[in-house]
Amino acid sequence: MKFSALKINKHEENIALNIEETTIDALSQGEVVIQVAYSSVNYKDSLAVKQNGGVIRTYPMIPGIDLSGTVLSSQDDRFKKSDKVLVTGYGLGVTQTGGFAQIARVPAEWIVPLPDNLTLKEAMLFGTAGFTAALSIQALEQHGLPQNKEATILVTGASGGVGSLAIAMLKKLGYGNIIALSRKKTVTDSLKKIGATKVLLLDEFIPEKIKPLAKQAIDFAIDTVGGEVTCALLSQLSYGGSIAICGNAAGIKLNTTVLPFILRGTNLLGIDSVNVPMNQRVAIWQRLATDLNVSQQALTNEISLEELSTIFDQLQSGTHHGRTIVKMK
Missing domain, CATH: 3.90.180.10 (Medium-chain alcohol dehydrogenases, catalytic domain)
Known part of the structure; x- marks a missing residue:
């Protein structure tokens, strides 16, 4: 054949x-x-x-x-x-x-x-991107996210597959303070439509010189791009805050210090979507079919x-x- x-x-x-x-x-x-x-x-x-x-x-x-x-x-x-x-x-x-x-x-x-509640088409509306977004949200949930529905959550690479799905999922879960970070001015309206309460452009977020510690402005983040963006995020993370990092489109180097970790107790959580054990994989796909199912908003x-x-x-x-x-x- x-x-x-x-x-x-x-x-x-x-x-x-x-x-x-x-x-x-x-x-x-x-x-x-x-x-x-x-x-x-x-x-x-x-x-x-x-x-x-x-x-x-x-x-x-x-x-x-x-x-x-x-x-x-x-x-x-x-x-x-x-x-x-x-x-x-x-x-x-x-x-x-x-x-x-x-x-x-x-x-x-x-x-x-x-999963019973998903079609074959919807499964690929999520695919690796949705799977990664769900893993990132789960990691933040394990580090205090559910206790604060008004937490400031920033999502980088917001117009991409992982970022846009993460925003829609967070909105569905009831979070009301979601900041979308993007380098594209043209996507502001579409990002707000799927759940972002505020859209920041990259040059508004990254200072000319990134300090080891800056004003605490972000409680949680899903970082899909890495590089300089991660460094800027770490410096602005609130005490006890967490970043789930799952991508490297902006680079693989991380030029930072230990200060956000030892002075503010922050967490940088690595997200791998490739070799997740099958029991965890099935559980995440079950969530994508239920409480994280944003296939209509994607x-x-x-x-x-x-x-x-x-x-x-x-x-x-x-x-x-x-x-x-x-x-x-």
Whole structure:
């Protein structure tokens, strides 16, 4: 059986991206074959298709770190034909042929049964971005967030997939003081519509010189970008405050001091969405189907496999907004 897939090939030092006809035999090994209904596009996917992006090291490869679909066949008793399932993270689209294809083959231990209250489309409205946003919120909940519904919560990279979903989720949970941080003036209205009470531009937030300690202005933060933004956040974090950090779009270096930690008792909480144990993974997806289900509020764009290159360009240039899902034909 032939089907379409987006393939990355490397010729000497050049990366080539093409939609090709392929077969199941060309896919990575795994116990379960899935008819892919939807995938989604993440910042990591845009790095995967970039020259020296540091994500994919073995070629050819089918990228796509997320997928939802229906089981076609299974060699594992946990899954049977027609089961609706989703997969995010692990090595999908990195070391294992991924979600930008009409058919995927994956290890059974990576698969999450689709929660009852979610459709296959809604699962990819969330995807890795929504999963990461939910993990970040959970980490803050474990560090005092639920005790203060009026806490000042700042979300960086607010117009991106993780940031915009985090804002909508926090709003749904009843938090009333959500600050969105973005470098794009054009997204102010859309961010307020999904739950932000205030929108700050990046140059308004980051001072010319970041002090080790500044005025305490933020109680909690979800930081999707890293770099200089994280440093500015740490200096303004309130006593006992926490930052959940889950991205590095603004850089991987952290030029800070120990002072926010030893003088204000702050917490910098690392969020990994790739290798989360299955029991925690299922629990988070259950929340995405219930108390964190903001699929109706999500800033969403639906495309075909053929339109992916344009979205990669937008992600790499910083002009992409919200979530883009890929519908497989």
